[in-house]
Amino acid sequence: MKISIERGALLKAVAQAQSVVERRNTIPILANVLIEAEGEGAQFRATDLDIEVVDKAPAMIERAGATTVSATTLHEIVRKLPDGALVTLTADAAAGRLTVEAGRSNFSLATLPREDFPVMASSEYQSNFTANAAVLRRLFDKSKFAISTEETRYYLNGVYMHVADGDGGKVLRCVATDGHRLARIDADLPAGATDMPGVIVPRKTVGELRKLLDDDEMDIAVSVSETKVRFATPDITLTSKVIDGTFPDYTRVxxxxxxxxxxxxxxxxxxxxxxxxxxxxxxxxxxxxxxxxxxxxxxxxxxxxxxxxxxxxxxxxxxxxxxxxxxxxxxxxxxxxxxxxxxxxxxxxxxxxxxxxxxxxxxxxxxxxxxx
Structure with missing residues (x-):
């Protein structure tokens, strides 16, 4: 694999990846980002087995291929490169190394085989709809402060996203509570969301999702099943398992x-x-x-x-x-x-x-x- 990519595009993709990976884990491959180069660009994939993020970036591909390298190390290197630099990534599978070159800088990083990288199983989504980024941002931003940090009440460690009855009909609702305070935020129900199963979106996923929602004009494709939720922009796809538990009847409080x-x-x-x-x-x-x-x-x-x-x-x-x-x-x-x-x-x-x-x-x- 050999690709050339603009530093800004690479930094954005690797920053998204390195925030998903767990710093301390017993499975070395989970600290890595999977770089796949083919066609018009490169894909950067990272996972902690509960969340998977895939970021596409435009790149000049000299030689297609794939490899995995430490997400944190690559992010630190790219972050310190000068603005506007053109970065060349060259993978040597036989030597198990990835060379990162930009101007006079040259780095050689250890890699792990791409075959070892776990890819999250695709899910059959029961509900697929589109929601505006500003609407989703309001739903999650205004509710996330009330998420519980108590691990024993794991079913409160996220935001409960579901379809509910509002004053003027059905609404898309996000609720979070820790037993001391509660937030309940409603938005107009997007077309196609009527049959959405209620899901508890984990705290870490809510934090990662926030990075996708900065552009008010952008529409986000949302897919929901009983076990997974996926948020996708044209460039980034965030897939997450949902919390396996029953959210309490918040209406009573x-x-x-x-x-x-x-x-x-x-x-x-x-x-x-x-x-x-x-x-x-x-x-x-x-x-x-x-x-x-x-x-x-x-x-x-x-x-x-x-x-x-x-x-x-x-x-x-x-x-x-x-x-x-x-x-x-x-x-x-x-x-x-x-x-x-x-x-x-x-x-x-x-x-x-x-x-x-x-x-x-x-x-x-x-x-x-x-x-x-």
Missing amino acids: IPQANTRRLEVDASEFAKAVDRVATVSSERSRAVKLQLDEDKLVLSVNAPDSGAAEEELAVAYSDERLEIGFNAKYLLEIASQVDRENAVFLFNSSGDPTLMREGNDQSAVYVVMPMRV
Whole structure:
């Protein structure tokens, strides 16, 4: 195999590959990227056995072929080459080496045979549809903060993507929760997605998917089966196993009867929470909210480190309420608000609190209170 490829195109492809491979693994081939050169360009494939990413890049192919080489090492080399450089990759199967040449730089890397590289088995997808990148980005970006990191509750270690009943009919919905907070985001149901099985997209896959969704104009081909999900652009295909488990009935924890309504400037609220939380104890990070007529007082009282208080002008006309929250959870939820105002709906100091972005019903957040 011998190919010449522009440094920028190679860096993009190898960066995608090296972020999928596991740094520490007992199977050496899984640290490698499979480079396949044929026809008009080259394909770069990487996997950790749960996720597989394939990135196509234009290249001048002098000699077709394939090899595998350390994804991290190749990425580091290409990253340090000068912008605009033309990189030549030459594989010598007999010697088990890949030569990387650019200008006066020359590297020789150890390779492993391409036959050893595991390729993810193709799946029969029950549902195939197309969704705009901006729509998918909103669904996953606004929900991923609530993904649980507790390995014992593995079925919460991802975003539950499914078809649900919304206010105006069926919607494509993403939900994530860790038991302390919950995010539920809706989008219009794309054509062809009606029969999609509900799947839990793993946390790592959500992170890798984000790299495909930067171009607002781009449409993403989505394929879903009971065991796998695939997202594809013209250049990159990301395939992932889904979490084998049942996502809990999240509708039961979304409060329906919360009537005490607080409306507040979202960015002012987030900044104020951040300021008073500076003195909160690391362990509890507790912030108290005291609500009275058109007034919100945020306070922290940490015996070890000090106390803080800040007052905000808000829209609130219900009876007086005191309620405590973990500052980190409040900040994460407030940072999701794209609109100017956040609306909080309370019931009592011991019940879950609901938050929306203004009057928008398509994004709903729930946060559990804590004793302060």
